[in-house]
Protein backbone atom coordinates (compact mmCIF):
# COMPACT_ATOMS: atom_id res chain seq x y z
CA UNK A 1 0.00 0.00 0.00
CA UNK A 2 1.34 3.43 -0.89
CA UNK A 3 1.99 5.81 1.95
CA UNK A 4 -0.53 8.66 2.08
CA UNK A 5 1.27 12.04 2.34
CA UNK A 6 -0.16 14.63 4.74
CA UNK A 7 -0.34 17.26 2.00
CA UNK A 8 0.06 17.18 -1.75
CA UNK A 9 -0.31 20.79 -2.88
CA UNK A 10 -1.91 21.43 -6.24
CA UNK A 11 -0.81 24.61 -8.01
CA UNK A 12 -1.52 25.76 -11.59
CA UNK A 13 0.23 23.60 -14.20
CA UNK A 14 2.54 24.80 -16.96
CA UNK A 15 -0.27 25.20 -19.50
CA UNK A 16 -2.17 27.57 -17.26
CA UNK A 17 1.00 29.53 -16.45
CA UNK A 18 2.11 29.91 -20.06
CA UNK A 19 0.08 32.99 -21.09
CA UNK A 20 1.35 34.85 -18.03
CA UNK A 21 4.95 33.74 -18.62
CA UNK A 22 4.69 34.96 -22.21
CA UNK A 23 3.54 38.36 -20.98
CA UNK A 24 6.70 38.49 -18.80
CA UNK A 25 8.78 37.72 -21.92
CA UNK A 26 7.05 40.59 -23.68
CA UNK A 27 7.31 43.16 -20.88
CA UNK A 28 10.80 42.14 -19.73
CA UNK A 29 9.77 43.20 -16.25
CA UNK A 30 10.67 40.55 -13.70
CA UNK A 31 10.08 42.18 -10.32
CA UNK A 32 9.64 45.59 -8.59
CA UNK A 33 5.82 45.73 -8.64
CA UNK A 34 5.56 44.93 -12.32
CA UNK A 35 2.30 44.54 -14.23
CA UNK A 36 1.53 41.00 -13.00
CA UNK A 37 2.08 41.76 -9.31
CA UNK A 38 -0.01 44.92 -9.67
CA UNK A 39 -2.82 43.00 -11.39
CA UNK A 40 -2.68 40.33 -8.69
CA UNK A 41 -2.91 43.01 -5.98
CA UNK A 42 -5.91 44.58 -7.69
CA UNK A 43 -7.71 41.27 -8.14
CA UNK A 44 -7.05 40.28 -4.52
CA UNK A 45 -8.21 43.63 -3.12
CA UNK A 46 -11.40 43.38 -5.22
CA UNK A 47 -12.16 40.02 -3.64
CA UNK A 48 -11.58 41.37 -0.14
CA UNK A 49 -13.68 44.47 -0.82
CA UNK A 50 -10.67 46.75 -0.39
CA UNK A 51 -10.00 49.88 -2.44
CA UNK A 52 -7.03 49.94 -4.85
CA UNK A 53 -3.89 50.10 -2.72
CA UNK A 54 -5.44 47.99 0.05
CA UNK A 55 -3.06 45.12 -0.65
CA UNK A 56 0.65 44.85 -1.24
CA UNK A 57 2.18 41.50 -2.16
CA UNK A 58 5.27 40.12 -0.42
CA UNK A 59 7.87 37.43 -1.13
CA UNK A 60 6.48 35.23 1.69
CA UNK A 61 4.10 35.26 4.62
CA UNK A 62 7.09 35.78 6.89
CA UNK A 63 8.24 38.87 4.98
CA UNK A 64 4.63 40.14 5.00
CA UNK A 65 4.71 40.04 8.84
CA UNK A 66 8.10 41.80 8.85
CA UNK A 67 6.86 44.51 6.45
CA UNK A 68 3.67 45.12 8.40
CA UNK A 69 5.46 45.25 11.77
CA UNK A 70 8.09 47.69 10.47
CA UNK A 71 5.29 49.80 8.98
CA UNK A 72 3.00 49.77 12.02
CA UNK A 73 5.47 49.72 14.93
CA UNK A 74 9.00 50.18 13.55
CA UNK A 75 11.95 48.34 15.08
CA UNK A 76 12.00 47.50 18.78
CA UNK A 77 13.35 50.09 21.21
CA UNK A 78 14.72 49.79 24.71
CA UNK A 79 11.59 50.58 26.75
CA UNK A 80 9.48 48.16 24.72
CA UNK A 81 11.73 45.26 23.71
CA UNK A 82 9.01 42.59 23.41
CA UNK A 83 6.53 41.54 20.77
CA UNK A 84 3.59 39.73 22.29
CA UNK A 85 2.62 36.66 20.26
CA UNK A 86 0.71 33.46 21.00
CA UNK A 87 2.68 30.26 21.68
CA UNK A 88 0.11 28.43 19.55
CA UNK A 89 1.39 29.37 16.10
CA UNK A 90 3.80 28.37 13.37
CA UNK A 91 7.34 29.38 14.37
CA UNK A 92 7.50 31.96 11.53
CA UNK A 93 5.58 34.48 13.70
CA UNK A 94 8.40 34.49 16.26
CA UNK A 95 11.15 34.57 13.64
CA UNK A 96 9.52 37.51 11.84
CA UNK A 97 9.23 39.76 14.90
CA UNK A 98 12.79 38.89 15.82
CA UNK A 99 13.94 40.22 12.44
CA UNK A 100 12.36 43.53 13.49
CA UNK A 101 14.48 43.58 16.66
CA UNK A 102 11.82 42.35 19.10
CA UNK A 103 12.14 39.56 21.61
CA UNK A 104 9.16 37.24 21.59
CA UNK A 105 6.91 37.16 24.66
CA UNK A 106 4.59 34.17 24.43
CA UNK A 107 1.04 34.30 25.75
CA UNK A 108 -1.47 31.48 26.01
CA UNK A 109 -4.57 31.25 23.81
CA UNK A 110 -8.25 30.85 24.60
CA UNK A 111 -9.20 27.13 24.68
CA UNK A 112 -12.29 27.59 22.48
CA UNK A 113 -11.27 30.24 19.96
CA UNK A 114 -7.57 29.22 19.88
CA UNK A 115 -6.88 32.99 19.67
CA UNK A 116 -5.21 35.51 21.96
CA UNK A 117 -7.79 37.20 24.15
CA UNK A 118 -7.33 40.99 23.82
CA UNK A 119 -9.56 41.78 26.81
CA UNK A 120 -7.48 39.59 29.09
CA UNK A 121 -4.26 41.07 27.72
CA UNK A 122 -5.38 44.58 28.72
CA UNK A 123 -4.52 43.52 32.28
CA UNK A 124 -1.16 41.95 31.41
CA UNK A 125 1.51 42.98 33.98
CA UNK A 126 4.12 43.44 31.20
CA UNK A 127 1.87 45.57 28.95
CA UNK A 128 4.24 48.56 29.07
CA UNK A 129 7.07 46.41 27.69
CA UNK A 130 5.26 45.36 24.50
CA UNK A 131 6.18 47.32 21.36
CA UNK A 132 3.78 45.39 19.15
CA UNK A 133 1.19 42.63 19.49
CA UNK A 134 0.85 40.00 16.77
CA UNK A 135 -2.33 37.93 17.16
CA UNK A 136 -2.42 34.86 14.91
CA UNK A 137 -5.13 33.19 12.82
CA UNK A 138 -4.32 29.55 13.69
CA UNK A 139 -4.92 27.17 10.78
CA UNK A 140 -6.57 30.05 8.97
CA UNK A 141 -9.27 30.61 11.63
CA UNK A 142 -9.61 34.35 10.99
CA UNK A 143 -9.04 37.00 13.67
CA UNK A 144 -11.91 39.52 14.07
CA UNK A 145 -10.74 43.12 13.72
CA UNK A 146 -13.02 44.83 16.22
CA UNK A 147 -11.58 43.57 19.55
CA UNK A 148 -8.06 44.46 18.37
CA UNK A 149 -9.12 47.93 17.24
CA UNK A 150 -10.40 48.43 20.79
CA UNK A 151 -7.19 47.01 22.27
CA UNK A 152 -5.08 49.33 20.12
CA UNK A 153 -7.15 52.34 21.12
CA UNK A 154 -6.96 51.54 24.84
CA UNK A 155 -3.22 50.71 24.94
CA UNK A 156 -1.68 52.65 22.05
CA UNK A 157 0.24 49.49 21.20
CA UNK A 158 0.40 48.77 17.44
CA UNK A 159 -1.21 45.51 16.33
CA UNK A 160 -0.37 43.39 13.27
CA UNK A 161 -2.41 40.26 12.62
CA UNK A 162 -0.51 37.21 11.37
CA UNK A 163 -3.33 35.99 9.14
CA UNK A 164 -1.25 32.98 7.93
CA UNK A 165 -3.61 30.74 5.96
CA UNK A 166 -6.71 32.91 6.44
CA UNK A 167 -7.21 34.30 2.92
CA UNK A 168 -10.01 31.85 2.03
CA UNK A 169 -11.70 32.14 5.42
CA UNK A 170 -11.50 35.95 5.48
CA UNK A 171 -13.50 36.01 2.24
CA UNK A 172 -16.48 34.60 4.15
CA UNK A 173 -16.90 37.92 5.98
CA UNK A 174 -14.31 40.46 4.77
CA UNK A 175 -15.89 43.32 6.76
CA UNK A 176 -15.29 41.45 9.98
CA UNK A 177 -11.78 40.15 9.29
CA UNK A 178 -10.15 42.81 7.10
CA UNK A 179 -9.97 46.39 8.37
CA UNK A 180 -7.55 49.01 9.56
CA UNK A 181 -5.53 46.53 11.64
CA UNK A 182 -3.08 45.20 9.00
CA UNK A 183 -3.32 41.48 8.19
CA UNK A 184 -0.27 39.59 6.90
CA UNK A 185 -1.18 36.62 4.69
CA UNK A 186 0.87 33.65 3.48
CA UNK A 187 0.60 32.31 -0.07
CA UNK A 188 3.00 29.42 0.54
CA UNK A 189 2.45 26.22 -1.49
CA UNK A 190 0.81 24.57 1.54
CA UNK A 191 -1.85 27.28 1.82
CA UNK A 192 -5.24 27.16 0.08
CA UNK A 193 -4.43 30.16 -2.12
CA UNK A 194 -0.82 30.01 -3.24
CA UNK A 195 1.82 31.65 -5.41
CA UNK A 196 4.41 28.95 -4.53
CA UNK A 197 6.21 31.28 -2.15
CA UNK A 198 4.52 34.58 -1.45
CA UNK A 199 2.30 36.61 0.80
CA UNK A 200 0.54 39.94 1.18
CA UNK A 201 -0.43 42.66 3.61
CA UNK A 202 -4.10 43.65 3.51
CA UNK A 203 -5.65 46.65 5.23
CA UNK A 204 -8.23 49.37 4.74
CA UNK A 205 -5.58 51.75 6.14
CA UNK A 206 -3.87 52.64 2.86
CA UNK A 207 -1.08 54.54 4.66
CA UNK A 208 -0.05 51.35 6.48
CA UNK A 209 -0.14 49.35 3.23
CA UNK A 210 2.01 52.02 1.54
CA UNK A 211 4.50 51.98 4.41
CA UNK A 212 4.58 48.16 4.32
CA UNK A 213 5.40 48.33 0.61
CA UNK A 214 8.23 50.73 1.41
CA UNK A 215 9.47 48.49 4.24
CA UNK A 216 9.67 45.58 1.77
CA UNK A 217 11.51 47.65 -0.85
CA UNK A 218 14.68 48.91 0.90
CA UNK A 219 12.79 51.82 2.44
CA UNK A 220 12.42 53.47 -0.99
CA UNK A 221 9.32 55.46 -1.76
CA UNK A 222 9.51 57.64 -4.83
CA UNK A 223 13.28 58.13 -4.81
CA UNK A 224 16.12 55.67 -4.36
CA UNK A 225 16.56 56.92 -0.83
CA UNK A 226 16.19 54.50 2.09
CA UNK A 227 13.89 56.28 4.55
CA UNK A 228 13.00 53.61 7.09
CA UNK A 229 14.01 50.28 8.68
CA UNK A 230 13.38 47.87 5.84
CA UNK A 231 14.35 44.80 3.84
CA UNK A 232 13.78 43.29 0.39
CA UNK A 233 10.54 41.31 0.50
CA UNK A 234 8.93 41.93 -2.88
CA UNK A 235 6.99 39.36 -4.91
CA UNK A 236 8.61 38.56 -8.27
CA UNK A 237 6.60 38.64 -11.51
CA UNK A 238 7.07 34.86 -11.84
CA UNK A 239 5.36 34.27 -8.49
CA UNK A 240 2.67 36.77 -9.42
CA UNK A 241 2.08 34.70 -12.59
CA UNK A 242 1.39 31.66 -10.39
CA UNK A 243 -0.95 33.75 -8.25
CA UNK A 244 -2.95 34.99 -11.26
CA UNK A 245 -3.29 31.48 -12.71
CA UNK A 246 -4.25 30.27 -9.21
CA UNK A 247 -6.99 32.92 -9.01
CA UNK A 248 -8.28 31.85 -12.47
CA UNK A 249 -8.90 28.32 -11.18
CA UNK A 250 -9.54 29.17 -7.60
CA UNK A 251 -13.26 28.41 -7.33
CA UNK A 252 -12.60 24.90 -8.69
CA UNK A 253 -9.70 24.33 -6.32
CA UNK A 254 -11.76 25.40 -3.32
CA UNK A 255 -14.69 23.22 -4.27
CA UNK A 256 -12.47 20.12 -4.69
CA UNK A 257 -10.95 20.71 -1.25
CA UNK A 258 -14.40 21.26 0.21
CA UNK A 259 -15.58 17.96 -1.30
CA UNK A 260 -12.74 16.16 0.51
CA UNK A 261 -13.54 17.96 3.78
CA UNK A 262 -17.23 17.02 3.49
CA UNK A 263 -16.30 13.42 2.78
CA UNK A 264 -14.19 13.35 5.95
CA UNK A 265 -17.07 14.80 7.95
CA UNK A 266 -19.61 12.29 6.59
CA UNK A 267 -17.39 9.26 7.21
CA UNK A 268 -16.45 10.49 10.70
CA UNK A 269 -20.14 11.06 11.46
CA UNK A 270 -20.73 7.41 10.72
CA UNK A 271 -18.07 6.48 13.30
CA UNK A 272 -19.32 9.10 15.81
CA UNK A 273 -15.95 10.84 15.87
CA UNK A 274 -16.94 13.95 13.88
CA UNK A 275 -17.09 16.24 16.98
CA UNK A 276 -13.28 15.98 17.10
CA UNK A 277 -12.93 17.03 13.45
CA UNK A 278 -11.92 20.63 12.66
CA UNK A 279 -12.03 21.79 9.05
CA UNK A 280 -13.66 24.29 6.68
CA UNK A 281 -15.57 26.56 7.01
CA UNK A 282 -14.27 27.02 10.57
CA UNK A 283 -10.62 26.99 9.41
CA UNK A 284 -8.87 27.14 6.03
CA UNK A 285 -9.68 24.49 3.43
CA UNK A 286 -6.02 23.49 3.36
CA UNK A 287 -6.29 21.73 6.75
CA UNK A 288 -8.14 18.70 8.10
CA UNK A 289 -7.52 18.44 11.85
CA UNK A 290 -8.42 15.86 14.45
CA UNK A 291 -8.42 17.02 18.08
CA UNK A 292 -7.62 14.12 20.39
CA UNK A 293 -9.15 14.18 23.87
CA UNK A 294 -5.85 13.33 25.61
CA UNK A 295 -2.15 12.84 24.98
CA UNK A 296 -2.76 9.12 25.30
CA UNK A 297 -5.37 9.24 22.54
CA UNK A 298 -3.02 11.35 20.41
CA UNK A 299 -0.29 8.71 20.79
CA UNK A 300 -2.71 5.88 19.88
CA UNK A 301 -4.11 7.80 16.91
CA UNK A 302 -0.71 8.75 15.45
CA UNK A 303 0.51 5.16 16.02
CA UNK A 304 -2.53 3.77 14.22
CA UNK A 305 -2.17 6.22 11.30
CA UNK A 306 1.47 5.22 10.96
CA UNK A 307 0.63 1.49 10.94
CA UNK A 308 -1.88 2.19 8.16
CA UNK A 309 0.84 3.97 6.13
CA UNK A 310 -0.74 7.40 6.64
CA UNK A 311 1.32 10.53 7.29
CA UNK A 312 0.10 13.13 9.75
CA UNK A 313 1.62 16.27 11.23
CA UNK A 314 1.55 18.51 14.28
CA UNK A 315 1.72 21.63 12.11
CA UNK A 316 2.78 23.87 15.05
CA UNK A 317 4.97 21.27 16.77
CA UNK A 318 4.25 21.65 20.48
CA UNK A 319 4.15 25.47 20.20
CA UNK A 320 6.83 28.14 19.71
CA UNK A 321 8.47 27.34 23.09
CA UNK A 322 9.01 23.74 21.91
CA UNK A 323 11.58 24.83 19.33
CA UNK A 324 15.22 24.66 20.45
CA UNK A 325 15.96 28.25 19.45
CA UNK A 326 12.98 29.59 21.42
CA UNK A 327 13.18 27.28 24.42
CA UNK A 328 14.32 30.06 26.77
CA UNK A 329 11.99 32.92 25.73
CA UNK A 330 9.79 34.80 28.20
CA UNK A 331 6.27 33.48 28.48
CA UNK A 332 3.11 33.26 30.55
CA UNK A 333 1.64 29.90 31.59
CA UNK A 334 1.13 28.01 28.34
CA UNK A 335 -1.03 25.05 29.39
CA UNK A 336 -3.68 25.55 26.73
CA UNK A 337 -1.27 26.13 23.83
CA UNK A 338 0.85 23.14 24.78
CA UNK A 339 -2.12 20.88 25.24
CA UNK A 340 -3.83 22.00 21.99
CA UNK A 341 -0.69 21.85 19.86
CA UNK A 342 0.14 18.31 21.02
CA UNK A 343 -3.38 16.94 20.52
CA UNK A 344 -4.38 18.62 17.26
CA UNK A 345 -3.35 16.22 14.51
CA UNK A 346 -3.08 17.35 10.90
CA UNK A 347 -4.65 14.68 8.65
CA UNK A 348 -3.94 14.18 4.95
CA UNK A 349 -5.64 16.74 2.74
CA UNK A 350 -5.35 17.41 -0.96
CA UNK A 351 -7.78 18.18 -3.73
CA UNK A 352 -7.45 14.72 -5.31
CA UNK A 353 -7.85 12.56 -2.19
CA UNK A 354 -10.21 9.70 -3.11
CA UNK A 355 -13.11 8.31 -1.08
CA UNK A 356 -10.93 5.20 -0.55
CA UNK A 357 -8.11 7.36 0.88
CA UNK A 358 -10.43 9.21 3.26
CA UNK A 359 -12.01 5.90 4.31
CA UNK A 360 -8.57 4.55 5.14
CA UNK A 361 -7.74 7.58 7.30
CA UNK A 362 -11.07 7.46 9.17
CA UNK A 363 -10.70 3.72 9.82
CA UNK A 364 -7.20 4.30 11.25
CA UNK A 365 -8.53 7.14 13.43
CA UNK A 366 -11.32 4.98 14.78
CA UNK A 367 -8.86 2.22 15.66
CA UNK A 368 -6.64 4.67 17.53
CA UNK A 369 -9.55 6.23 19.42
CA UNK A 370 -10.89 2.78 20.41
CA UNK A 371 -7.48 1.53 21.54
CA UNK A 372 -7.11 4.56 23.79
CA UNK A 373 -10.66 4.20 25.19
CA UNK A 374 -10.03 0.53 25.99
CA UNK A 375 -6.83 1.37 27.79
CA UNK A 376 -8.49 4.19 29.75
CA UNK A 377 -11.18 1.74 30.80
CA UNK A 378 -8.59 -0.77 31.86
CA UNK A 379 -6.66 1.85 33.84
CA UNK A 380 -9.95 3.09 35.32
CA UNK A 381 -10.93 -0.38 36.52
CA UNK A 382 -7.59 -1.21 38.02
CA UNK A 383 -7.36 -1.01 41.80
CA UNK A 384 -5.61 2.19 42.93
CA UNK A 385 -1.85 1.81 42.76
CA UNK A 386 -0.30 0.66 46.03
CA UNK A 387 -3.07 -1.91 46.62
CA UNK A 388 -2.06 -5.58 46.30
Ligand SMILES: *Cc1c(COP(=O)(O)O)cnc(C)c1O
Nearest residue numbers: 060061062090092164165186188
Ligand atom coordinates in the same frame (compact mmCIF):
# COMPACT_ATOMS: atom_id res chain seq x y z
C1 LIG B 1 2.25 29.72 6.80
C2 LIG B 1 2.29 30.61 7.98
C3 LIG B 1 3.34 31.52 8.17
C4 LIG B 1 4.54 31.59 7.27
O1 LIG B 1 4.28 31.92 5.97
P1 LIG B 1 5.39 31.68 4.84
O2 LIG B 1 4.69 32.10 3.59
O3 LIG B 1 5.71 30.22 4.85
O4 LIG B 1 6.56 32.53 5.17
C5 LIG B 1 3.29 32.33 9.29
N1 LIG B 1 2.29 32.27 10.18
C6 LIG B 1 1.26 31.41 10.03
C7 LIG B 1 0.17 31.38 11.04
C8 LIG B 1 1.24 30.54 8.93
O5 LIG B 1 0.23 29.66 8.81
